Amino acid sequence: MASNVVMPKLGNTVDSCIILDWKVREGDTVSQGDVLCEAETDKSTVEVESTASGVVLQILYGPGEEVPVMQPIAIIGEKGEQFVLSETASAKQEEQEKETVQKQSKPVVDRMPSKSAVSPRARKTAQEKAIDIASLDIQGSGAKGRVIERDVLAAVQSGVRLTPAARQVVAESGLNVPTQGTGIGGRILVSDVLAQNKPIQKTDEEFPGPYVETYLKGVRKVTAKRMHESIATTAQLTIHAYARATALQTLRSRFKQSDERWALKNVTINDMLLFAVSRTLLRFPALNSHFLGDRLVSFDHVHLGCAVDTEKGLYVPVIRYADTRTLRSLSEETKRLASLCNEGKAGPEQLSGGTFTVTNLGPFGVESFTPIVNIPEVAILGIGTITMRPIMGDNDEVSFVPHIGLSLTIDHQAVDGAPAARFLSSLCEAIASFDLLLAQ
């Protein structure tokens, strides 16, 4: 009975291995424990032993091919024995055949191996041996031209890349050898070695693995600075509540179905919440304020910041005089500002002067969260998604009513918990009776 030899699992983090060299050929007789082939993981080279005794009936992967662990790599049985490839193995064979056809028809374009076509172990060896893979015009000998360890070792032997003086400095100082030199033909000079003087670097490749470094700029940099400044200079406290959203939902579907001439089709629930906030805030000037360290500046009007997620990052355009706008005007202005931000055309005029900010993570299914105050404002309202909440009726019957999550973060330096809670409670009422609020 033929049996499969599989690629062993060589560690918890190893998903696949590259076969380097077969030590046996089809037709060879092997015993259990004999070495069948050498394989390369990102950490080591291992010998794969036969798990059965008999004749090697078929070798399923050639040298240089990457094989997922636990995948059959060879079939061992009695000489002349008919065998059926296991499902995965036959799938693999079909794929291989397909690939061969494709390979034949595909013209060779790129001679230089791309970055991904280097095995992790080869990359690690290259780093140890101070070989800059990209600078070598080597064609990998692995599958599809993949550069594997032996290619790197061959390159090490063929090239002298350190100048005599640099080699001496390396030998005397124990400094690491940089992978790139700035001398003739990329030779590594003494200055390159000294510039590279970062002794602890060896484990870079193993853990945490490859990474991308992106220097902060633009909106990201500003946001980073502002957020840290906010947390570092305020005493933030977040309180949560849920507001009945039935009125919002009813009105929203009315707007949707309304005739074009009302121009209300695009008014969203978010717009209604902005409207409710702008009206409620008028009764709570302490929350419509700037905290300036030694004094509190409370504003007569509400200039509502509204967080907008764009490709470039977070923008908070300000809806000026939100408290004086009709719901439709507020909705239109919100959309106008959001599209300015998305186009990257929003300037300081649109992005400054807010007295209170609203941020909405509802569309992502978030119920409640802890927004960060947009200083020097003293409060920010986070809007969550609408969920069904059980409400017990007058006769002890339970019904499920849609509620929207509200998270209010305040700067406790400027506002206390109770007034904040009063504001939030009033806001919940306003939202629950949004149709009435609108008529006010």
Added chain:
Amino acid sequence: MAQYDLIVIGSGPGGYVAAERAGRMGKKVLLIERDQLGGVCTNHGCIPTKSLLNAAKLYRHARESQAMGIVAQSVSFDLATAMAWKRQTVETLRNGIQFLVKSAKVDVVFGEAQCIDPHRVAVGETIYDGKYLIVATGSSPAIPPIQGVDLPHVLTSDDILEIDSIPDSLVIIGGGVIGIEFASFFSSLGTKVSVIEMLDEIVPLMDVEFAKLLRRDMKGVEFYLGCTVKAIDKDGVHFVDAKGKSTTIAAELVLLSVGRRPNLSALEQLDLAVDRTGVIVDERMRTNIPNVYAIGDVNGRSLLAHSASRMAEVAVSNIFGTDRQRMRYHAIPWAVYGIPEAAGCGLTEQEGNKSARNIVTATTQMRANGRFLAEQGKRSAGLCKVVVDAQTQAIVGIHLLGPYSSEIIWGAAALIEAELRVQDVQEIVFPHPSVSEVIKDTIMALAANKT
């Protein structure tokens, strides 16, 4: 509007090399030149002066080689013929450059270039559009703000190459490379030459010991060091020395060779970052404008023709090829083609002492060298100094004074670029007899000192 991959302004040893390299890469290249192909190097600098200096050297050898058995009577120097030879040389080389750029399929336009923006360059009425721009506009002789510099007998190095008679007296203001070469030339022809230098020593890039020896060996030339020129008039050049003493030297001709200034007029409409020496570039020749590169004298980093050519290669490589090419300045050889010649590469002893690294030096006299002694005799000036890094023993500087120096010095560049150490150079065989052996002998002295 014509579309180019690359527009190069200026066809000196920076510009034409850049254009030619890019052209050979199959790029569509435009080369703009306001004067003649080859720039200052070919037309008003390196080449014409070498032609004249060699004539002067032959003339001098003819008159001064009695000790070797040469008795030459009624030897004379005909300036017109020497100038014709020079002209012919320049024309031949210019034609060579023309052939070179043409075979690289580079379009050449003659006229004053004016950059409109980083992608557009106007020449007269025509506007050319280029993806990349290499500025190689070179430099011009600096005119110091001295009263009388506009007098007709006050010349720059450009003008003095076109004179039609040998002056009886010449005052050279500025003892740099250009000043010293002209001093050698004219003093060899019998002109009474005086050199006025503001610094304490001539040729600032040269090892002080060598500069001193060179000065002493230029017997026909009077040197006034640490002196400031106050005015020039028809009586002569008026200057004061460090102690405030005023002197006047009469001069039929005055040569201004106080340095060179970058030619920036074509670039006025670009917002190029510029410092005292020229357009600011990084080691890849990039300016502050992403598609604009600046090479050669206009960036002021190294005012040498061969530096410009290397910068051209670096710039073109960075634009169209790999970004791995960088300009290295630590091993650029230079030469002064005076009589005698001097050449150097890398750190001088003075620079080494000022830097953080520890250095060791050795100096040998050339008269210990077989060929030098055979040809020059034991009284001639000749020196070799080698500077090595004390820690690694790597060669970091080599300086030569004596015949053939300019032809030998490239070897120093190779040793320094390769960071070879004293013990490595010991394994290299130098030809015997040759003046170049002096380098190995000096390095051997360092090895002996060590053990």
